[in-house]
Structures are given as C-alpha cells and as structure tokens.
Amino acid sequence: MDWNDWLTILRWRAIEEGDTEGLLLTEERRREATGRSCAGLTSEMIQSDRISNREEAFLLRRSRKLEQEVIGWSGSLVRVMERLTVVQGRTAWMIAGWIAALLLGYAVSGLGQEAEFNLLALPLVGVLAWNGVIMAAALVLELKSEGRSPMLEWLARRLSPNPADRSGEGDVPTGMSVDQRFSQLADAPALERWQRRFRAWLHVGAAMLALGSAVGLYAHGWSKEYRAVWESTLLSDQQAQSFFGKLFNPASTALHLPLPLELLPKMRRTQGLVASSAPALPWIHLYAGTLFLLVIVPRLLLAVLSVWRAHAVMLKRMRLLGWKTYLIRTLRSVEGGQEVITVLIHATDATPIHREVWTRGVRDRFGRMIETEMIPVPLGDEDDFVAEWKPAHPRVFVVFNLATTPELEVQRRFVLDVKQVLSSSQRDAELIVLLDATSIGNRWSPDKLAGREKLWTEMLQGAAQEIIIAARRAGI
Numbered sequence: 001m002d003w004n005d006w007l008t009i010l011r012w013r014a015i016e017e018g019d020t021e022g023l024l025l026t027e028e029r030r031r032e033a034t035g036r037s038c039a040g041l042t043s044e045m046i047q048s049d050r051i052s053n054r055e056e057a058f059l060l061r062r063s064r065k066l067e068q069e070v071i072g073w074s075g076s077l078v079r080v081m082e083r084l085t086v087v088q089g090r091t092a093w094m095i096a097g098w099i100a101a102l103l104l105g106y107a108v109s110g111l112g113q114e115a116e117f118n119l120l121a122l123p124l125v126g127v128l129a130w131n132g133v134i135m136a137a138a139l140v141l142e143l144k145s146e147g148r149s150p151m152l153e154w155l156a157r158r159l160s161p162n163p164a165d166r167s168g169e170g171d172v173p174t175g176m177s178v179d180q181r182f183s184q185l186a187d188a189p190a191l192e193r194w195q196r197r198f199r200a201w202l203h204v205g206a207a208m209l210a211l212g213s214a215v216g217l218y219a220h221g222w223s224k225e226y227r228a229v230w231e232s233t234l235l236s237d238q239q240a241q242s243f244f245g246k247l248f249n250p251a252s253t254a255l256h257l258p259l260p261l262e263l264l265p266k267m268r269r270t271q272g273l274v275a276s277s278a279p280a281l282p283w284i285h286l287y288a289g290t291l292f293l294l295v296i297v298p299r300l301l302l303a304v305l306s307v308w309r310a311h312a313v314m315l316k317r318m319r320l321l322g323w324k325t326y327l328i329r330t331l332r333s334v335e336g337g338q339e340v341i342t343v344l345i346h347a348t349d350a351t352p353i354h355r356e357v358w359t360r361g362v363r364d365r366f367g368r369m370i371e372t373e374m375i376p377v378p379l380g381d382e383d384d385f386v387a388e389w390k391p392a393h394p395r396v397f398v399v400f401n402l403a404t405t406p407e408l409e410v411q412r413r414f415v416l417d418v419k420q421v422l423s424s425s426q427r428d429a430e431l432i433v434l435l436d437a438t439s440i441g442n443r444w445s446p447d448k449l450a451g452r453e454k455l456w457t458e459m460l461q462g463a464a465q466e467i468i469i470a471a472r473r474a475g476i
Contacts, residue, residue: 016079022166038062041055062330087189103211117228128247201303204300229278332368334368362397415431
C-alpha cells in the first residue's frame with residue numbers, strides 16, 4: 001500500500017475512534033462496510049498489535065467502500081473528511097526548484113576567460129569536495145531509524161499546503177476529537193516522510209545543478225572554440241599531472257575517455273604566455289564525465305534511497321500504530337450472529353442503563369450481533385441458584401457491582417461454583433467476570449477506583465478466564 005492508501009485508512013479510523021456515538025458515521029454503515037470487506041477474517045485471528053498483510057488488505061478494502069459512499073451521507077462528515085490533511089509538498093514548487101538548479105548550474109559553468117578553458121579556474125574540485133561531505137552526511141541520516149529534524153519540521157509546515165481549518169465550528173461536537181485523533185495517528189509519520197522526501201528532492205536538485213554545469217560547458221563550446229590551459233602558483237608541471245590524473249582518472253577509466261596528461265606541461269600559462277594550448281573538448285568530456293560519475297549518479301542513488309527509506313519507515317510506523325484493538329472492535333461488530341451468551345447478574349438492579357452497559361461489554365468482547373440472556377441472582381440465593389442451574393450456552397458472564405467490597409465466601413465462591421457447573425455441562429466452557437462501574441460514575445477518584453479494581457482482580461485470581469471493567473458511556 002502507498003501513503004495515500006494509509007491516509008485513507010487513518011482518516012476512517014480517526015472518525016470511528018473520535019465519533020464514538022456514531023453521529024458522523026452510523027454503526028449500521030460501519031458494520032455494512034466491515035461485513036462486505038472482511039473476506040473470512042475474524043477477530044480471533046488478530047494476535048498482535050503489528051498489522052499483517054491480510055489485515056492491511058481488509059482495512060484498505062473497507063476504507064475504499066466507505067470512501068465510495070461518503071458523498072451524500074452528511075454535510076458534517078464531508079467537512080470533517082476535508083479537514084483531515086497532513087503536511088505534503090507542492091509538485092509545482094518541486095519542479096520549479098529543479099529547473100532553477102539546472103539554470104544555476106548552467107550559469108556558473110564558467111569556461112575560463114575569453115577563448116581559454118582554464119582547467120584550474122573551473123569549480124570542479126570544490127563541487128566534488130562539497131558533494132562528498134554532503135553525501136556522506138546524507139547517507140548517515142538516511143540509515144538512522146529516525147530522521148526528523150526540528151528545522152525541517154518548521155520548513156514543512158510553511159512549504160506544504162495549509163491544512164483546512166480544524167476548528168470544527170458549526171459541525172457535530174465530535175469533530176474536534178476526530179481531528180485530534182487523526183493528528184495523533186498521522187502527523188508524526190507524515191512529518192518524517194516529508195522530511196525524507198525533501199532530502200530526496202535536494203539530492204535531485206544537486207544532480208540537476210551538476211547537469212546544468214555540464215550542459216553549460218557544451219553549450220558555450222558550441223559557438224566558440226576554446227583552448228585548454230592552466231596556470232598555478234602552487235603546482236609544478238609534475239604536480240599538475242598527478243593532480244589531474246587522480247581527478248579525472250575515474251571518468252577516464254569508466255567512460256573510456258582519453259586523458260592527455262602529457263600535454264599539460266605545454267599547456268601551462270606563465271607570464272601571460274602559453275607554449276602550446278590544447279583543444280578543450282577532451283577536457284570538457286572529462287569534466288562532464290567526472291560530474292556524472294561522482295555527483296549526478298551518487299546524488300540520484302541517494303534520492304532513490306531517501307524515497308525508499310521514506311516508504312519503509314512510513315510502513316513500519318503505520319504497522320505499529322496499535323491496530324489490534326481497532327481491528328478486533330471492527331470485526332466484532334459483525335460477529336456473533338445467532339449466538340446467545342448468558343449473563344448472571346449478582347445482587348445488582350437490572351435497570352435499562354445497566355442492561356445497556358452489560359450488553360455493550362459482552363458485545364465488545366464477542367461481537368455486536370450477540371444476543372444476551374440475562375438472569376438475576378439475588379444476594380443470599382447463590383447456592384440455590386447453582387444447585388438448580390442448567391447452563392444452556394458455553395459462554396457465561398458473571399456481573400458484579402464494582403462498588404461492592406468483594407468477599408471470598410460470597411463472590412469468589414459463587415464464581416467457582418458457576419465455573420464448576422458450567423465446565424461439567426459445556427464442552428467449550430468460557431467464564432468471564434464483568435465488573436460494572438456504572439453506579440460509581442465520576443464520584444470516585446482514579447486512585448480509589450484503581451484500588452477497588454485491584455482488590456477484585458486479586459480476589460478472583462484464577463477463578464475466571466477474564467475480567468472486564470464496564471463503565472457507563474458518556475451521554476447515556
């Protein structure tokens with residue numbers, strides 16, 4: 001999958017996780033897209049937070065189905081979708097930058113003075129030295145696991161198109177939380193991806209600069225005959241031969257270009273005079289070939305490496321965005337059809353609000369299509385109930401009020417007795433305890449709530465296969 005595919009998936013995930021009440025995207029629409037996309041994938045197959053190829057394919061199919069139907073659903077949903085953007089480059093600016101680099105290289109391709117091609121006046125050595133340092137530093141940066149830079153982050157936010165307004169004013173109340181969730185999921189990967197691709201753009205720009213310089217040499221030589229000379233205060237004839245031999249040897253060897261070092265002593269200009277200037281074309285070929293081998297090719301290879309690393313790092317980050325919970329919840333929305341789960345309600349009033357909380361807890365665990373059979377068990381009647389109870393279904397939830405102080409002789413004993421009866425009568429028995437925090441609401445401090453959860457967990461250790469905490473959903 002490419003970056004745009006992942007962005008589509010992240011947009012829908014942010015909408016679903018931010019719009020928990022289904023005001024933007026209804027539960028029915030979500031289930032419909034899941035049912036048409038799962039292709040045999042079930043929540044039981046989701047084993048890790050790191051997403052697999054099959055799970056990626058499912059999310060992409062599902063996102064595309066949602067994307068195809070988004071127009072006309074609701075104005076709020078469309079406006080929210082349009083706001084969910086990340087930093088990205090502008091194609092026109094990228095191309096303009098490369099053209100500018102090409103023209104600059106052409107402009108600085110000085111061919112010496114008048115009709116002379118002064119070998120040492122050319123900026124080739126400086127260009128090679130500068131590119132060598134930059135390419136070494138770039139290679140280190142590309143191989144780092146993280147490549148984000150505060151300066152490039154600042155630049156990214158100013159060079160990229162401005163994201164649409166995320167104020168959410170006039171939209172449904174969930175709009176801001178959707179935006180915040182999308183930012184949590186997408187902003188960091190998008191910034192790092194942009195920075196790595198920006199470095200690729202710079203590498204191509206450097207290659208274009210070198211190309212422009214080489215093209216400029218030939219263009220200027222088209223209508224003017226240049227003669228090659230050299231002059232230096234620091235180099236002798238032998239030193240000049242050694243220097244140019246090392247400088248141009250890679251291009252001469254790789255591209256089979258002649259390297260007339262024997263002509264250099266006569267090409268030297270001293271006191272304004274030259275013994276015998278040489279044709280400039282062989283040296284122009286060497287100059288252009290050296291730029292091609294030592295600047296253009298390495299820079300383009302680094303650009304390819306930067307783009308590849310941008311994709312690889314993006315893919316790694318995408319796969320580690322904690323997909324397990326999202327995938328399980330999404331798949332369970334269409335699972336559990338025709339299945340019934342027994343809910344034993346211990347010493348708690350089964351009001352409509354309580355039933356909604358318990359049903360949601362069961363369906364979040366086993367599927368939205370689950371049906372529940374609720375059986376109250378009054379305090380003090382545990383023994384009589386267990387003695388007469390004949391389990392009709394293998395999966396059973398036992399509901400306790402979290403606010404109640406648990407006792408070994410009451411709650412733990414009841415769970416163990418239920419477990420024994422269930423295991424003896426059902427082959428694939430599964431017993432889960434659901435601790436209802438509905439009555440607590442926001443009255444308890446986090447520390448007190450955590451302490452009570454710990455007390456219950458320790459008391460029921462080994463008695464149940466799983467313990468779930470169910471709280472009242474906001475707005476109910």
